[in-house]
Amino acid sequence: MGGLFGAVLETDCVIDIFYGTDYHSHLGTRRGGLAVKNERRIVKTIKKIENSYFRTKLGSELPALHGKSGIGVISDNDAQPLVLGSHLGAFGIATVGKINNLEEIIKEAFSRRIHFSEAGGGSVNPTELAGMLISQKDSFAEGIVYAREMIQGSCSILLLADEGIIAARDKLGRTPLAIGKKDSGYAVASETTAFYNLGYDVEYFLGPGEVVQIDAKGYRQLVAPGNQMQVCAFLWIYYGYPASSYEGINVESVRYRCGKKLGEKDDTSVDMVAGIPDSGIGHAIGYANFRRITYSRPYVKYTPTWPRSFMPQNQSDRDLVARMKLIPVKDLIEGKRLLFCDDSIVRGTQLKDNVAHLFRAGAKEVHMRIACPALIYPCPFLNFSTSRSNLDLVGRKAIHEIEGIDDSEAILECLEAYTDQASEKYDKMVDVIRSRLGLTSLRFQEINDMIEAIGLDREKLCTHCWNGNGRF
Ligand code: SF4
Incomplete structure (x- = not known):
């Protein structure tokens, strides 16, 4: 499954994204990673968490990270977050979900002579694939809408860019995303469990397919939610954390x-x-x-x-x-x-x-x-x-x-x-x-x-x- 966390603050965000991402550890067991945007560039770190904890593996990396905006991910599948270069500028990307027509999209991309860099495991990284689709269009919002049209399955996304964080819930809202607020800025998370101890109050639950842009001053809607929802019932029954709420309903x-x-x-x-x-x-x-x-x-x-x-x-x-x-x-x-x-x-x-x-x-x-x-x-x-x-x-x-x-x-x-x-x-x-x-x-x-x-x-x-x- 996997979980996403991101924060944009007026102060350094590294502690928030470190602990905020760690609070998603129950959702995935293979990879954990962070990407932080500083004055010059986006710095990322990804670790295997199959045999150790996210905090243990990533804790020693923190001195190298600083910046006011960042994203983190716990992944059950691919190595992420990734940092991609594009005509929209360099951006960090993390995703949660499942792309069922991965091979089809890859084949189509190869026919247009597009290449992928992250294929070390023998297949294309689904998060890179989502990033490639997004960067086909003239803006991140248009790119996300396009990626969602192309992808069969589900794909919730966090992008880390110059304008802050862009959070996109999957088309039918199968996986959740919520926004939290505190005095120094805003965060976005799959699990609202991550908010309380970091000082955030739950501010808003994204609707199915909704896309928002978040900065330290607030958030604004880029794409309105759709009117059809299929949020996973199993979130409440089994894999969600007890302190979390989705659609305003506590686990x-x-x-x-x-x-x-x-x-x-x-x-x-x-x-x-x-x-x-x-x-x-x-x-x-x-x-x-x-x-x-x-x-x-x-x-x-x-x-x-x-x-x-x-x-x-x-x-x-x-x-x-x-x-x-x-x-x-x-x-x-x-x-x-x-x-x-x-x-x-x-x-x-x-x-x-x-x-x-x-x-x-x-x-x-x-x-x-x-x-x-x-x-x-x-x-x-x-x-x-x-x-x-x-x-x-x-x-x-x-x-x-x-x-x-x-x-x-x-x-x-x-x-x-x-x-x-x-x-x-x-x-x-x-x-x-x-x-x-x-x-x-x-x-x-x-x-x-x-x-x-x-x-x-x-x-x-x-x-x-x-x-x-x-x-x-
Ligand atoms: S209810 Fe079952 S099939 Fe539907 S998204 Fe959740 S786990 Fe998957």
């Missing part, structure tokens, strides 16, 4: 409401409620408070050395890390009927291990309540972890088993029947998942309840993961 509050809604439809007798750390906790507190059942921590996360979602590239290493991070508290578990809430089940491998550990520690029953419906469709719009391939998804695997079809193309015909949560097929799929995970009982949130918990109109939300309804 932790949505998680609480999701848990409450799960509790309203449940009368299972249990001894305690718990959240799978970390993103299941908000949902579980909502559930426990509504049902007036003790909230407890029968599973704790070993935070001193695993404080964030460290993601090795290899799946078996990822599973090992996930297992090592969570430790059961035997004294709370023995002889108890436990009910856990979690944000979602993606592959289920980790959860299966967790459940086995809980029974090994003496649990009498382990019930699981999930804050969203079963995942059936992979995300075609954002760059999530590569583990989310079609066949890995827990719902997909169960459907393959039920239908007895191995062919991943042939199964597409059957999927829609499993998105109807009132159908026998859906119940059967849930039971196959339950049995595979070794759970006493399993329930997923109904999609209407999830949408109500978020509180946005249904047509403004992307819910493609669950029902395949995403607008392209």
